[in-house]
Each structure stands twice: as C-alpha cells, then as structure tokens.
Amino acid sequence: MSADPIGVFDSGIGGLTVVRAIKELLPAESVVYFGDTARVPYGSKSPQTVVRFSLENAAFLQTKHVKLLVVACNTASSVSMPALGERFDIPFTGVIEPGVRAAAGLTKNGVVGVIGTLGTIGSGAYQKALKRYEAISRVVAQPSPLLVPLVEEGWLDHRITRAVVEEYTAPLVREGIDTLVLGCTHYPLIKKVLMDVVGESVTLVDSAEATASEVSSMLESKGLSSDSDRGESSYYVSDIPLKFQEIAQRFLGRSVPLVTQVEVGE
Ligand code: DGL
Numbered sequence: 001m002s003a004d005p006i007g008v009f010d011s012g013i014g015g016l017t018v019v020r021a022i023k024e025l026l027p028a029e030s031v032v033y034f035g036d037t038a039r040v041p042y043g044s045k046s047p048q049t050v051v052r053f054s055l056e057n058a059a060f061l062q063t064k065h066v067k068l069l070v071v072a073c074n075t076a077s078s079v080s081m082p083a084l085g086e087r088f089d090i091p092f093t094g095v096i097e098p099g100v101r102a103a104a105g106l107t108k109n110g111v112v113g114v115i116g117t118l119g120t121i122g123s124g125a126y127q128k129a130l131k132r133y134e135a136i137s138r139v140v141a142q143p144s145p146l147l148v149p150l151v152e153e154g155w156l157d158h159r160i161t162r163a164v165v166e167e168y169t170a171p172l173v174r175e176g177i178d179t180l181v182l183g184c185t186h187y188p189l190i191k192k193v194l195m196d197v198v199g200e201s202v203t204l205v206d207s208a209e210a211t212a213s214e215v216s217s218m219l220e221s222k223g224l225s226s227d228s229d230r231g232e233s234s235y236y237v238s239d240i241p242l243k244f245q246e247i248a249q250r251f252l253g254r255s256v257p258l259v260t261q262v263e264v265g266e
Contacts, residue, residue, distance in 0.1 A: 007066030012040030014185030015072030043117025116183030
C-alpha cells in the first residue's frame with residue numbers, strides 16, 4: 001500500500017481528461033498533475049523537443065515523490081517512452097499501449113482507425129503498436145490537427161467542428177474501420193460529434209479511460225494502491241493562460257480548486 005500520489009503530465013490542460021478518468025475509477029488515489037501550458041502545443045513540435053520537455057516534466061513530478069508516472073499526452077507518449085525508461089526508476093505508463101490494447105479487444109473486422117496530432121500520427125507509434133496485435137489486420141491513421149483548437153474554443157457540438165470531423169474521418173470510414181482510437185487528450189470531449197459522424201457501426205476507444213484501467217492494474221500488481229478514504233489532487237502548470245479555469249473545467253468536469261505556476265527545465 002502507498003499513499004504517495006500518482007504523477008500525471010501533459011503538454012497543457014488536455015491531460016485533465018486522464019486525471020478525470022483516474023479519479024472516477026480510483027477515488028482513493030491522490031494525483032499530482034503538471035500541465036506544460038507555457039510550451040503547449042507539443043503536437044506540432046519535433047520529436048527531439050517533445051522528448052526533452054517530457055524528461056523535464058517527469059523530473060518535476062519526481063520531486064513530488066510520485067509512485068507512478070502517467071504520460072497523459074499522446075504526442076509525448078508516442079516519442080518519449082524509451083527516454084523516460086532510461087532516465088527514471090519510477091513505474092510509468094503512456095496512453096498509447098492501453099488504448100491500443102482496448103482497440104484490439106474490440107475490433108471485429110480487424111480494421112482500426114486512429115486520429116491524433118501531427119506529431120503522434122507522424123511518429124507511427126500507434127500504427128506500430130496496433131499492428132502488433134493479431135486481431136488487427138489494417139490500420140488507418142489520420143492526423144487531425146484542427147481538432148485541438150476547436151475543443152479549446154469550446155466548440156464541442158458546433159457545425160464547424162462537425163465539418164472538420166467529417167473531413168478527417170471520411171477516409172477512415174471509406175476504408176471500413178469498425179474501431180476508432182481517439183489518440184489525443186482533447187478528443188474525448190467531442191465523442192458525441194465523432195459518434196454521429198462515423199456512425200454506430202464504429203466503436204470509439206477513449207484512451208483516457210483505457211489508461212485509468214491500466215493505472216489500476218499497475219498499482220494492484222505492484223502493491224502500490226492507496227488505502228486512504230479519498231485521494232487529494234494538486235495541479236501545477238508552467239503558465240496560467242487566459243481562460244485557464246474555463247478550459248480546465250471543460251476537461252476535468254469541475255473547476256480546478258487551486259493551481260500553482262512553476263518553472264520546469266532550464
Ligand atoms: N496533449 C496533446 C496530445 O494528446 C494535444 C495538445 C498538444 O498538441 O500539445 O497529443
């Protein structure tokens with residue numbers, strides 16, 4: 001048993017969808033969140049830069065004595081896992097493997113789609129991980145960079161978001177996918193539009209929920225679960241941007257009680 005917190009980092013505010021899923025599944029766990037709001041977005045940056053930022057973010061969370069590290073950002077998860085493994089002794093997980101495992105268990109026809117940032121899809125990490133499963137015969141990947149700003153703008157059920165989703169998912173639907181992995185922190189917020197557009201025959205995989213289940217099994221298998229009645233949460237960011245509370249509330253499902261600004265890296 002361990003009452004130490006779980007550390008979660010993301011490029012910005014989007015990773016709060018992962019915190020929300022963890023808190024829903026594991027209310028006894030405490031969470032320390034770090035959002036790199038001063039350097040967001042990661043989705044359009046080079047892999048080298050994203051790896052450097054990820055190492056700095058993890059080093060910050062290590063100072064908070066976290067028992068497990070969760071890389072909530074899909075872009076960071078797609079390029080930083082080997083470097084994190086080399087540098088840190090803390091058990092850690094990204095969001096890719098849990099989402100991929102869920103997709104492999106759900107697909108019936110073996111044709112799986114994935115959408116994410118330019119960096120995530122460009123890295124090929126999802127494609128490679130999905131193809132490792134026998135149940136998956138074909139992967140159709142589509143970068144969808146316009147969706148992050150639309151979600152941050154709060155256009156969750158908006159005709160423009162719908163049009164953008166139609167444009168991005170048309171090739172996936174044409175290829176006959178029956179499962180679609182939401183490979184970005186922001187996409188769980190537009191599940192309704194995505195579901196309407198791709199149709200009922202396509203199952204959506206929410207990486208945030210899949211990651212929360214992974215965290216639960218990791219804690220259990222390592223004997224690190226918390227036995228407290230209710231976990232606490234603390235939130236750190238590298239900048240408090242305009243409209244922070246409004247956007248954060250959208251992702252977390254409630255307001256962020258107290259947020260502390262810190263500097264990470266050099
Ligand atoms: N958190 C990022 C992801 O899941 C999206 C935002 C960004 O580009 O930094 O890929």
